[in-house]
Amino acid sequence: MTEINKPLSIAEIKKVLQTITDPTDERLEAFRLDSRKGALAALNSWERKVEKQRMQEMKLQEMLAYEKRVWSKGKKWVAGIDEVGRGPLAGPVVSAAVILPEDFNVVGINDSKQLSLAKRDALFEVIQAEALAIGIGIKDSTVIDQVNIYEASKLAMIEAVERLKVQPDHLLIDAMTLPLSISQESIIKGDAKSVSIAAASIIAKVTRDRMMEEYDTVYPGYGFSKNAGYGTKEHLNGLDSLGVTAIHRHSFAPVREADNQQKSSL
Template identity: 65%
Template sequence: MEKPLSVAAIKALLSEIDYPLDERISIFQVDQRKGVVAALKTWEKRLEKQQLKEDKFKKMLQNEQAIWGRGLSFIAGIDEVGRGPLAGPVVAAAVILPKDFQILGINDSKQLSSEKREKFFIEIQEHALGIGIGIKDHSIIDDINIYQATKLAMLEAVQQLPQTPGYLLIDAMKLPTTIPQESLIKGDSKSLSIAAASIVAKVTRDRMMSEYDLLYPGYGFAQNAGYGTKIHLEGLAKLGVCPIHRHSFAPVRNTVNKKRF
């Protein structure tokens, strides 16, 4: 009688099996050893997560596929990061993905850990047909308001693309441009291109705020990215405003400037 595989050997095999109808699974399922039963449950959960990722990926490509089906290529997904913070710029990104883009797990940047954002940021840079970045700093935000500054950042992101897109998918905004466009509410959870843009914009801005944290310590910019957290508000009360604070935002406007910088 052939000796059964060890639990460790079965775990190793399961880590390589991605097909639910693999004939080896039926053999493992009759094995009553606790270690094998637990390993099968872990394997099933892994496949369930993988299927959810694949389903989400297909769903988030529906807008792009409909547009590609109309004969339009070079779809730019556009999103911004930084409308709510009390300090720093608003950053927009425009990303054109290829039709054969196959990286699973991309989602609204707010739904991802910083580690996953960094990973996807690198992969998007490697595979995207084009990436454009638009940045409008605190002074522009104060001059024309955050909504208009966001529009300018998005337009700049489109202009920075290496090619003119044939269509724009924009997260909850409409832009003054002749390029055909569609505004999607919560687009970063509905469109893969917009989600990719949200990741690029978020990582770009977070890196900028980490650099500002070195220049202007005491507000927690590396951790809060300029949002009005407790540490940030305490820093404002103690230190006053710094050169990248948005004076048109009430918590900053209401703070006595102690002229630290």
């Protein structure tokens, strides 16, 4: 407070708090002595925000452990790899490979499934701007039906690595081993343990979701923009009433059943 006899208004306190980042700032103690409910509420809100930021920074450091260990061995180009789209009945499986710089310091990155749509989109743009290299691999429903979803996921990951503009020194892969002559680690639930894999999961997820939004305009009636090709009630109803599209996975049971129903009705 600037004057003992003239306390700051609640609005002014909120404005001051927006400028404070140091928990030891002496102005915070003055605000704590303010008995007004609005002042205390503003201070509590600031403290929650600071604590959330602290926790996110701690999480980032935890998720950089794999990368730091590899960087410490002189390997600069560490690629995190993940895929999305194994479970849907329609659309491709999409993989991403992401190489982050050693000074990467963006908090909030996590397994894409744990993030809101708005947060994923925002982080997608940040990762695109900050990453040293990004590769995308896409295998459509035809490939999935030919080789199975597991093998198609592996092929998409290999393609993502091959599309990187630099040759990686090391691969951090979410629960997969790839037949590549590059040193690699398979990390169970890697998208929650490695920031590079988490970044790859965000790139892959946003890329695939946007593809499915486009498919929704080509094949309306299945809800692709909302369900991303997963077997929701709307999607299954679409299969029943409209039939199978060119992007459906014929090797998946609900689609196969819809195929058989179509054939039997002819």
